[in-house]
Amino acid sequence: MNDRIAQAFDKIHAEDALIIHTKEFLTVKTRHFSRKPVPAARKIAVAMACFMLFFIGGSSYLSWFTSISTISIDVNPSIELDVNRFDRVISVRSYNEDGDSLLAETDLRFLDYREALHLLLETEDMQPYYSPDSFIAVTVFGSDENRKDEMLAIVTDCTSIYRNVHCSSGDSMDASDAHASGMSCGKYQAYLELYSLDPSVTTEEVQKLTMRQIRDRIQDLSKGGCSRPDSERAHIKETEHHEEEAHGGGKPNSDKNNVRDENQNTNKNQSTNENTDTSEHESTNPDDSPAKNKNRNENEKNNKNQNGGHHCRGRHGG
């Protein structure tokens, strides 16, 4: 067997053409056998460069698409702009139909937030909200207090040329609760303010109100002398938090009934006033009488004093 197989295989030889082609191929591939092997140091340097490039690219990508601050713009349109550490708007969210139509007109993504804010406030849809009856709330949220204060100063400066623009900063802890309730952070902050005065108010109800209407209700309730001190408001929030935990989470508004019951007795007189005030407000025509407007302005001033120094009004505001 050995011989027969050996004889058969012995007849097989590499063809001359195959050898010639291979030698030509090797000559071309090795540039006439002059290609020097890549030194190990260079290989390591290339690997390090690739790693650094990947690392820098990855971290830049992450930091670019990580939201550091949020600017909430609420009138009736309710919009939020997420801003990255490079002051660029990375995402835009709307929380109602008016907001959708406003955003349909403008593309704010990747613009500087100052430019985005300016573009947004310049849109045609925003023009009706500069009437004296409107209330445009611009609220800055963020976990970094210094940056938040800096942004608030810039936003206040940028919006100072527009009427009825009220800038403030908010607690970033409220953001997740706000989004869970289907509201922007700015509107949720106003809701919390109203809720501290009227625990019967629900998020569904507030979602349908304009910022002017929320502010009016706050003013009306404050005027009735039922305003809660900050410590009590904090207590309500804390109670809400415990209630949520006890019920395994959920929207903050869903578990407020217990808190409401707890506070109902203490607010009996207030509720009467509130109902009167609310019904009075709801029947109010946007074209209020000058006397009522004056009264409203007075209340607004009082309210501002109560809320501390966070709020600032545009220089040319109405």
Place this chain on the structure above:
Amino acid sequence: MRSEHEVNRAVEQYADTVRRLCMIHLKNYHDTEDIFQTVFLKYVLSSVVFKSAEHEKAWFIRVTINACRDFLKSFFRSRTVPLDALPAESAGLTEENSDVLAAVLSLPAKYRNVVYLHYYEGYSAIEIGSILKKNVNTVYTLLTRARQLLREKLGGDWNE
């Protein structure tokens, strides 16, 4: 990288071995040419220092078998049909040689390697085990089964 002189010597010395291994795995001249060139390019670029001529030969056998396997497993290869399915190297062979080669080539791939290495290159089962990274007993089993199959194909007078 190896010098031109070194490469020319290797081509002259191992061209037939590589060609025969290509023949038992590939059924097409163009594929053979590809693998042939790939094996010698690997040799040119390889920095392996060979202890002896035997070591060098075993390296060529191992690299050629691996290159053929990789080629046969490749996506492109698995989805194409060779243009010339019959071996082109039949010229110069006697009828007996052709019958023996045809019988060897008709064996499953795992038997072809051991038959070639044992009956032509003269390697022992232990050496084949080390080249093919197989257990020695496995090599013995493969050789026994290959012998049985060849006996069946080439007739009863086929003896050791």
